Amino acid sequence: MHLVLASGSIWRKELLSWLNLPFQVIVSDFDETSITSNDPEELVASLAVAKAQVVTEAIRHQSHPETKRLHPELEGKHYEPTLVIGADTVIVVSREDGSLQILGKPKDEQEARFMLTALRAKTHQVYTGVAIVNVETGEKVVEVDRSLVTFGNFSDQELSLYLQTKEYVDKAGSYQILGHARRFLDNLEGSLTGVVGLPLQKTANLLETMGLIIPVNVREVVLAKTGFPD
Template structure:
């Protein structure tokens, strides 16, 4: 069970992140951040995920300066062959991503940032999980893309949804692959509540 030191605001429109927080006993306010998620040249997956998480949390916290609440920002990317796969731009892009992941192990990287809106104090961290996907044939990819499920997900799949049957194994935190690494959130909440 998560125990935020103050009311929590989720700086994300992700229903999966909201569900995970609810499963952990927290009912956050939801206030999606409006930030440019384009990957800057030379960004590593890790720096991109943590940087975007921090930017999202700080943007929302700025609108609540001085208030007794905590803002949570997160950003998830999928990495294969050193390439960052964000959310697909369309169905063709989703099919390309799934074909690139087929029969391989890839990495899911999520940056998490927490901002105390009263003090401006920020803590952040990173989770990484390795995911092994079985071989997918073209028909499977087309059928999955046609469901629409992959279109709003990094790497074009949801492990907690229809694509669960594609995943042969994971090494690391399952909640990270869903989109919000709860063990890391717990650690960061404790850091935020501790001495600066």
């Protein structure tokens, strides 16, 4: 069974490698702004499916000229049978009036500063959706992980120093919890890998549902790699 990760995220690639399964990365070119929802669970599930489906269709139609242009890495390769993994993450934080705000990826440093200021000294929710599509049969399975993350009351100077690292680029909520932003972490309830962008235990369970055998103990691997159980 061939495995494809439909994401350009370095961290998702790293996390998936912890399962000790061979896989290939084919980046999905799906426009994330084309799907909107006020329900974060529905949003990440829909986006994860859409990302996986775009790559699934590219694999199915490798000979199409447009596919060759967008995905030259598919040229001359055969992918049967194949499972495609898609994932998406959003952050949800409470506004002062009690309403919920969904945070995706920042457009620039100014928006990243706004997002991280909104998360400072608060508990926020992290939703990550994972979808797996069987290229041959069209069968798909989807799971959504929800975790709670609490940031400490970091200073404006600490925030400015963090922004200088540019780690916020292309990160939901403008941070990567296993990177420099780990210093902001006060408490975590749920899946660390879900917060990073690919809930590994849920992903492993879905892959097993689709017929793959996972050769590692996910909890032990995550604990050894991060110091956190997953």
